[in-house]
Amino acid sequence: xxxxxxxxTESADDQPTRTPPPAQPxxxxxxxxxxxxxxxxxxxxxxxxxxEDLDVLMIERGAYPGAKNVFGGVMYTPTIRDLVGMxxxxxxxxxxxxxxxxxTEEDEIGATVNIGDWHEEPHxxxxxxxxxxxxxWLADQAVEAGATLITETTVTDLIRENGYIVGVETDRxxxxxxxxxxxxxxxxxxxxxxxxxxxxxxxxxxVAVAVKEVIEFPGDSAQVIEDRFRLGDEDGAAYHYFGEGAxxxxxxxxxIYTNDDTVxxxxxxRIEDSITQGINPEKRLNEFKSHPAVAPxxxxxxxxxxxxxxxxxxxxxxxxxxxHNGALLVGDTAGLVLNNGVHLEGTNMAVESGYHAGKAxxxxxxxxxxxxxxxxxxxxxxxTARADGGMVIPSSHLQSYPDRLEESFVVKNLEHYEWLIxxxxxxxxxxxxxxxAALADAAAEYFAIDREPKQVHGARAKERVLGTLGGxxxxxxxxxxxxxxxx
Amino acid sequence: MTxxxxxxxxxxxxxxxxxxxxxxxxGTLNRAEAAAxxxxxxxxxxxAALQLKDEVGAEVIAFTMGPPTATPVLELAVALGCDDxxxxxxxxxxxxxxxxxxxxxxxxAEYFDxxxxxxxxxxxxxxxxxxxxxxxxHLDWAQLTYVADLDPRPEDNQLLATRDVEGGHEVVAADxxxxxxxxxxxxxxxxxxxHRKLYAETEFEPMELDAEALGIDPDEVxxxxxxxxxxxxxxxxxxxxxxxxxxxxxxxxxxxAEEGAV
Numbered sequence: 001x002x003x004x005x006x007x008x009t010e011s012a013d014d015q016p017t018r019t020p021p022p023a024q025p026x027x028x029x030x031x032x033x034x035x036x037x038x039x040x041x042x043x044x045x046x047x048x049x050x051x052e053d054l055d056v057l058m059i060e061r062g063a064y065p066g067a068k069n070v071f072g073g074v075m076y077t078p079t080i081r082d083l084v085g086m087x088x089x090x091x092x093x094x095x096x097x098x099x100x101x102x103x104t105e106e107d108e109i110g111a112t113v114n115i116g117d118w119h120e121e122p123h124x125x126x127x128x129x130x131x132x133x134x135x136x137w138l139a140d141q142a143v144e145a146g147a148t149l150i151t152e153t154t155v156t157d158l159i160r161e162n163g164y165i166v167g168v169e170t171d172r173x174x175x176x177x178x179x180x181x182x183x184x185x186x187x188x189x190x191x192x193x194x195x196x197x198x199x200x201x202x203x204x205x206x207v208a209v210a211v212k213e214v215i216e217f218p219g220d221s222a223q224v225i226e227d228r229f230r231l232g233d234e235d236g237a238a239y240h241y242f243g244e245g246a247x248x249x250x251x252x253x254x255x256i257y258t259n260d261d262t263v264x265x266x267x268x269x270r271i272e273d274s275i276t277q278g279i280n281p282e283k284r285l286n287e288f289k290s291h292p293a294v295a296p297x298x299x300x301x302x303x304x305x306x307x308x309x310x311x312x313x314x315x316x317x318x319x320x321x322x323x324h325n326g327a328l329l330v331g332d333t334a335g336l337v338l339n340n341g342v343h344l345e346g347t348n349m350a351v352e353s354g355y356h357a358g359k360a361x362x363x364x365x366x367x368x369x370x371x372x373x374x375x376x377x378x379x380x381x382x383x384t385a386r387a388d389g390g391m392v393i394p395s396s397h398l399q400s401y402p403d404r405l406e407e408s409f410v411v412k413n414l415e416h417y418e419w420l421i422x423x424x425x426x427x428x429x430x431x432x433x434x435x436x437a438a439l440a441d442a443a444a445e446y447f448a449i450d451r452e453p454k455q456v457h458g459a460r461a462k463e464r465v466l467g468t469l470g471g472x473x474x475x476x477x478x479x480x481x482x483x484x485x486x487x
Numbered sequence: 488m489t490x491x492x493x494x495x496x497x498x499x500x501x502x503x504x505x506x507x508x509x510x511x512x513x514g515t516l517n518r519a520e521a522a523a524x525x526x527x528x529x530x531x532x533x534x535a536a537l538q539l540k541d542e543v544g545a546e547v548i549a550f551t552m553g554p555p556t557a558t559p560v561l562e563l564a565v566a567l568g569c570d571d572x573x574x575x576x577x578x579x580x581x582x583x584x585x586x587x588x589x590x591x592x593x594x595x596a597e598y599f600d601x602x603x604x605x606x607x608x609x610x611x612x613x614x615x616x617x618x619x620x621x622x623x624x625h626l627d628w629a630q631l632t633y634v635a636d637l638d639p640r641p642e643d644n645q646l647l648a649t650r651d652v653e654g655g656h657e658v659v660a661a662d663x664x665x666x667x668x669x670x671x672x673x674x675x676x677x678x679x680x681x682h683r684k685l686y687a688e689t690e691f692e693p694m695e696l697d698a699e700a701l702g703i704d705p706d707e708v709x710x711x712x713x714x715x716x717x718x719x720x721x722x723x724x725x726x727x728x729x730x731x732x733x734x735x736x737x738x739x740x741x742x743x744a745e746e747g748a749v
Contacts, residue, residue, distance in 0.1 A: 018694065020571050025686035057685075148689055153681065172681040 029391070031057040031148070033181040033361055034168055036155045036192060038065035040131075040347055041331025041354035042185030043138040047083050048358025050145035054365060057179070058139065058147055059170065061154040066135030068187075071309075072212055072264030073257050074238050075129040076348035079355055081122065084141040090133040092259035093236025094123035097229070101293070103245025103254075107440030108293035110241075119235060128236045128257045128264070130214070131347075158182060158196040158327065164392045165196070165326035180391040181326060181361050185354060188312045188332040198329060199320035204272045206335075208252060208313050211281040212266030213289075214259075214305035215298060222261040228297055229258050243436035245291045247284065249277050254288045256297065262304065263297075265289060268311060281308060311346065322405070323398040328357045336405075352408055360401035364393045438468035492545040492602040492641065492663075496536045497592050497622075498529040498564060500557040501612040518612070525560045528607030528671040535637055535669045536605045537568045537677065543639045545603070546570050550595050550696075552580060552588060558693055566679035566687035573599075573694040580698070582710025585613075589621025591708055594701040596626065596666075603646060605667045608633060619668035629661035635673040 033049055035042045038060035046056045062068040074095055077086060096118050101110025118124045143149050159167040159176060167178030184193045188207075193199045217224040229237040239256040246254035252269025267288055273279055289298055312335040319335045322328060330336070331350035368391070442461035466472060502521035509517065539545040549564035550573040551557050561572035575595055583591065596604045609616035623630035631648040635656065638647035647660045651670060679687070698705050706712065733739045743749045 018692065021565055021686065021691055023570075025682045025690075027682050027685050148685070150684060150688060153684070170681050172678055172684065174680040174682055177681055177685075 027057075028167070028176075028178040029180070031055045031177075031179045032365060033057070033183060034059060034177065034179045035147075035183045035185055036168065037061075037185040037187055037331075037333075038139040038142070038149060038151075039069060039135055039185060039187060039331065039350065040138060041333070041336075041350035041357075042183065043135070043142045044079070044083065044351040044354030045183045045185060045328075045330055045358040045361075046142035046147040046354075047138075047145050048355050049361055050142060050147040051083075052362040052365075053146070054362060056142070056147040057177075058142060058149045059153050059155055059168065060139070060149065060151045063152055064136050065139035065149070065151070066132040067151075069131040069135050071129075071131035071347065072214060072259065072266075073128065073255065073347075075127050075131075075134060077122075077125045077127060079348065079351045080138070081125065083351075083355065084138075084145075086122075088137065089127075089129075090137050091127040091129055093128050093231070093234055094118070095126040095128060095238050096123075096231065096235030097237045099237065099239040101239065101241050102243040102436035102439060103241050103288075103291055103293060104243055104437045104440050105245050106292055107436075107444070108245070108291075109436065109439045126238075128238065128259055130259060130262075130264070155186070155192050158192060158198075160196075163325055164394075165324060166392070168192075180393050181328070181364075183328050183330060183354075183357055183361070184333050185330045185350075186333050188310050190329075190333040193320075193329060193333055198324055198327065199333070199335075202312060202335075204275070205270060206312060207271045208268045208311040209271045209274060209281055209308065210266060210268035210311050211285050211306070211308045212264055213285065213303045213307075215263045215265055215301040216261065216304050217301055225258050225261065225263060231258065241288070241294070245293075245436075246288055248279050248287070249273070250279050250284075254285075256294075263301070265298070270313075271310065282306075322357075322402045323360075323395040325395050326393055328360070328398055328401055330354045330357045353405055356404040356408065357401045359404065360398050361393075363400055364397040367397060368393075434468050435465075438465050492539065492543060492639070493600055494536045494539050494545045494547045494603045494605060495596050495599050495601040496529075496532050496547060496549045496564065496569065497595075497604065497606045497618070498533065498549055498551050498560050499526045499607075499610050499612075500524070500551065500553055500560045501526045501610055504611050523556070523559070525563055526607055526610045526612070528609060528611070528669070529560075530607075530676040531669045531671060531674050532605045532607045532667075533564055533567055533569070534674045534676040535634070535667065536603075538674070539603065539605075539637060539639055540568065540570075543641050545639075548573065548599055548601075550575055550592075550599075552576070552591055552595075561693045562687040562691055563679070565691050566684040567677060568680070568683065571694065572691075573696050575696045575701070577697040577699075577703075577705075577708075579703075579705035579709050582713060583708055584713035584715040585615050585617040585621055586714055587708040587712045589618045590625050590712075591698075591701065591703060592618065593622045593625035594703050595696065596622065596664075598696065598701050602663045603665055603667060604628075605669060608668045608671050616668070619666050623666035626664070626666070629663075629665040630668070631659060631661055631665060632668040633670045634667050635670050637667065 032054040033056050035046050035056060035058045038058040042058055043065065046058050049056045080086065096114065098113045099110055101108050139149055154171040155168045156171050157169040158165045159169060159178065165182050167176060168182060169176050184190065184198065186192055190199065194201050225231065231237060236258040237256070241254040247267050247269045250269035250273035252267060254267040255265070257264040267285055269279065274281065288294060312332055320329060322334055330353040332346060334353060336346065336349040336353050442464045445457050445461040445464060466474070500523050502518045503524045506521035507518060508520065533549065536547045540547045547569045548571045549561060549569045551560055552575040554576060555574060558574060561574060564572045575591065580591060604622060606619040620630055620632065631646070631650070633650050634648040635651050636649040640647060644663050645660050646663060646665050646667070647658055648667065649656050649658050698708065731742070733742055740749070
């Protein structure tokens with residue numbers, strides 16, 4: 001209780017030190033920037049801007065940041081570590097073990113990678129996380145840095161004036177809010193950006209559908225996980241599966257990630273294949289889980305959560321224009337997700353893009369003197385002022401964002417693997433169906449125990465693989481086609 | 488009637504009943520771990536009050552009796568459109584049952600010189616429904632309970648209420664001042680406006696009122712002033728049920744026939 005010595009009389013207005021609420025509060029142009037969506041990209045942008053004393057408002061449609069996120073996978077954390085540190089971050093396990101495996105309908109050929117260094121800090125900056133928790137934590141870091149967060153509010157449109165984006169419309173009464181900058185971090189299903197014409201609606205071949213279950217085991221679930229995946233207390237496993245036994249006749253793959261006491265299992269494939277190949281995600285996931293090489297991992301398991309989402313994966317070619325007059329696109333909204341089969345990354349690119357976008361906004365503000373930031377000011381370069389006298393920032397002042405991104409690993413990775421996606425699409429049947437089957441047959445042949453000499457089995461195994469590839473020449477050609485994968 | 492009406496709305500923070508779990512070891516409710524939310528029927532009370540504001544320009548003040556951690560429900564009240572909100576908090580109130588609680592809220596209604604006091608029909612954490620009638624009794628005001636809709640008649644200094652009764656509804660008029668308990672789910676609560684929500688969550692600080700400010704003698708409230716006595720609590724052990732999985736309808740029919748169930 002506060003001191004109440006002045007409240008002894010029976011009067012409602014006897015509160016000298018307190019200002020009662022205004023009849024009509026108005027926050028137009030009191031924030032420097034509005035961030036649409038408090039996911040990783042949005043929070044990273046908000047933290048970066050708030051750290052430089054910009055007034056930032058994050059608008060989140062979920063009941064809490066992360067409420068709308070279904071990601072359960074590996075989080076790569078170098079930028080987050082730099083921005084806010086990892087103290088208190090809700091990580092599940094560090095990734096101590098990776099496995100890549102090809103599945104035919106019945107067989108598995110795989111390799112496990114377990115690097116000693118991964119077991120030491122900072123664990124290769126790779127952790128399994130559940131984004132529902134992680135996003136909430138990162139948004140909290142933004143609030144601690146000084147940003148404002150409101151939830152349960154959906155941005156429905158952008159406000160435009162004289163060629164500038166000058167604010168957002170929300171689904172709330174009196175729901176328009178103006179600010180000089182809008183950072184669009186609304187995720188893969190970017191209805192606001194598309195609706196406002198900042199990016200085209202994606203082609204169905206550039207969108208993946210991902211489904212995921214969170215699984216737990218009866219009894220000491222963590223112990224069961226550690227036994228089955230051969231893990232210690234803190235390390236975790238990230239398994240990626242390809243081939244027909246994983247994603248069926250689609251362009252995609254399946255994954256298993258161990259959390260603290262649950263397991264995330266799911267698959268992702270082109271949404272186009274749902275239509276053209278008639279693949280049902282839920283059915284396909286069950287088929288994967290009952291694959292003979294996978295099923296033992298999930299014996300007696302119980303599904304505690306089932307989720308689905310879309311992932312943009314058009315690569316660098318499908319990347320929309322990232323800066324506009326008064327607005328920037330970051331994270332999944334900007335199509336910044338890498339899924340080339342071997343690497344499945346989007347979260348670190350989301351954080352990285354949010355960070356660079358935040359930096360660009362800070363630079364834009366710093367290029368305009370504080371005295372000119374108030375009503376009536378125009379951006380440097382004599383741009384048109386807004387009708388309400390608020391400040392405007394032209395896209396030319398935000399160009400450092402795409403420039404920095406271009407130099408960062410984000411775009412370099414996307415460009416580097418662009419060719420791979422094309423090649424793999426062309427060679428889909430060979431890589432996902434014929435080759436895994438041939439390898440499995442060859443392995444079966446090579447390791448067969450009967451009365452024939454090993455040499456004979458070895459020769460047949462070689463024949464089986466080379467037959468599929470079109471002989472030694474075929475193998476050399478394939479090697480050449482994919483030479484850049486290791487560069 | 489010269490001045491506009493003053494309407495007070497009593498609200499409460501409760502544990503989210505969807506979030507309350509049972510401790511498997513002790514068998515007691517884990518109330519503390521559940522998310523704290525606005526008592527759901529209070530949404531309807533706030534909406535009824537704000538409709539009076541829309542219709543006759545009433546000044547609406549929300550209050551809650553609880554610890555300072557209950558402030559978020561007052562922020563929500565202001566976000567929805569209440570003109571102001573007060574936190575009624577004092578160690579002297581600790582352990583109050585419905586009797587001293589309704590006494591305290593009665594004092595609060597008088598403190599604000601209220602014409603109308605609006606409440607939800609009950610709170611989901613104790614479900615007595617005793618507090619609104621208790622306030623009316625302490626104040627000797629009229630009371631309208633299980634109200635579906637209100638029709639203000641400031642020219643007559645009266646409030647008309649539509650009440651759901653078996654087989655239909657009735658319309659009852661009460662002279663001011665009056666206590667209203669709104670039926671749960673009987674109106675369609677509005678969402679908070681964007682700018683009000685921003686104000687409420689970022690800048691708003693509620694008025695703070697303690698027992699002294701309300702003119703309450705600490706001996707009138709709290710555990711000692713509460714006639715309710717909890718004699719003890721028992722937990723019922725769940726009965727272990729036999730489970731059997733049958734693979735087909737035929738197997739189920741056969742199993743039931745075997746048990747003599749069909």
